[in-house]
Amino acid sequence: MAASNAIENLRAAKIASGFGFLNSTSGFDVSQTLIPYSATSTYGAAFIVGLLNTLLVAAIGVVLATFLGFLIGIARLSSNWIVARVATAYVELIRNLPLLLQLLFWYIAVLRSLPEPRNSLGVGTSVFLNNRGLYIPRPVFAPDAWIVLAAFALGVVAAIGYAVRAHRRQAATGQQSPVISASIGFVVGLPLLAWAVLALVAANPISFDLPIKGTFNLRGGLQVFPELVALTLGLVIYTAAFIAEIVRAGILAVSKGQTEAAHALGIKPGHTLRLVVIPQAMRVIIPPLTSQYLNLTKNSSLAVVIGYPDLVQVFMGTVLNQTGQAIECVAMTMAVYLTISIATASFMNWYNARKALVER
Numbered sequence: 001m002a003a004s005n006a007i008e009n010l011r012a013a014k015i016a017s018g019f020g021f022l023n024s025t026s027g028f029d030v031s032q033t034l035i036p037y038s039a040t041s042t043y044g045a046a047f048i049v050g051l052l053n054t055l056l057v058a059a060i061g062v063v064l065a066t067f068l069g070f071l072i073g074i075a076r077l078s079s080n081w082i083v084a085r086v087a088t089a090y091v092e093l094i095r096n097l098p099l100l101l102q103l104l105f106w107y108i109a110v111l112r113s114l115p116e117p118r119n120s121l122g123v124g125t126s127v128f129l130n131n132r133g134l135y136i137p138r139p140v141f142a143p144d145a146w147i148v149l150a151a152f153a154l155g156v157v158a159a160i161g162y163a164v165r166a167h168r169r170q171a172a173t174g175q176q177s178p179v180i181s182a183s184i185g186f187v188v189g190l191p192l193l194a195w196a197v198l199a200l201v202a203a204n205p206i207s208f209d210l211p212i213k214g215t216f217n218l219r220g221g222l223q224v225f226p227e228l229v230a231l232t233l234g235l236v237i238y239t240a241a242f243i244a245e246i247v248r249a250g251i252l253a254v255s256k257g258q259t260e261a262a263h264a265l266g267i268k269p270g271h272t273l274r275l276v277v278i279p280q281a282m283r284v285i286i287p288p289l290t291s292q293y294l295n296l297t298k299n300s301s302l303a304v305v306i307g308y309p310d311l312v313q314v315f316m317g318t319v320l321n322q323t324g325q326a327i328e329c330v331a332m333t334m335a336v337y338l339t340i341s342i343a344t345a346s347f348m349n350w351y352n353a354r355k356a357l358v359e360r
Contacts, residue, residue, distance in 0.1 A: 021323045028318055030309045032225055043319050050314030051336060057228065058297040061235040065296060068236060069243025076248045094241035100302055102238055107230035107306040117217045126210050128218055134229055135211040138222035144198050145205040151194035159183035227308035239296045246288045250281035282355045290348040294341050311336060
């Protein structure tokens with residue numbers, strides 16, 4: 001019944017059904033694109049642009065929120081009274097303010113109140129901040145730059161392999177290996193070596209286009225739009241408050257006897273937290289942490305309020321209004337968020353299984 005009513009209403013409104021509209025010319029521009037896009041591109045290309053912008057802010061937000069959340073969660077348990085109280089105040093304040101209000105605060109009260117481009121705030125001579133966004137050096141890749149990128153990828157693989165081998169060795173013999181320093185050596189050293197060799201043999205494989213402050217505006221560099229900055233700040237700061245409580249609860253779930261035993265063996269407090277407490281706390285932290293990752297991704301749809309061109313703003317807003325293909329646009333958007341959620345949950349479930357205690 002519902003399907004037949006929808007079909008009749010579409011016919012009455014003279015709106016064609018199906019996904020053929022994705023091949024039609026969009027006729028509008030998007031302010032931020034990670035792929036080539038113009039007004040002559042198709043609605044399908046606009047869908048990809050919105051999807052990539054959503055994935056970008058979700059990926060950045062998950063990494064930064066996790067890092068900040070762990071710091072705040074550990075700080076809440078600090079023996080330093082000031083540090084613990086400041087962390088507690090942060091959590092209680094941020095968790096009890098609506099996310100939408102925080103996004104509007106960062107966008108309107110903070111970023112839009114920054115000076116004009118001619119009076120940009122400078123960090124050194126290569127980074128500028130004004131009401132049009134953040135300007136940073138833009139990397140320019142030469143044809144041989146792929147060698148440096150390949151060296152970086154090889155360094156990441158080598159670092160992961162070394163860390164896995166060191167973990168197995170420590171579990172078997174109790175001997176520790178310099179995992180952090182070795183990983184930095186692989187990830188940073190190999191690309192720098194490739195860069196130096198190419199610079200000596202041929203030419204500089206990677207150069208930087210620096211932003212230059214002009215009379216009325218900035219030229220060159222990479223512009224990070226204020227909408228992206230405000231959305232990222234709001235999502236990270238808000239989600240980190242919840243992650244902090246998850247981390248605090250996970251640490252408190254570990255028996256105090258574990259900490260006391262580590263101290264009795266002469267292990268330093270920092271090493272006790274990193275090597276004894278956190279690994280055991282992860283079994284408690286990971287399941288609710290998954291929910292926060294999903295919430296952050298879905299909360300990114302609030303970008304429509306501040307004009308960030310995410311999937312909802314571009315596809316559910318502009319494309320839907322121009323084409324009238326409500327059913328198709330809503331279905332595609334729902335499918336995207338469902339796919340992202342299932343993929344995230346599946347990965348976190350796999351990671352949680354790896355961290356679970358194995359009973360003999």
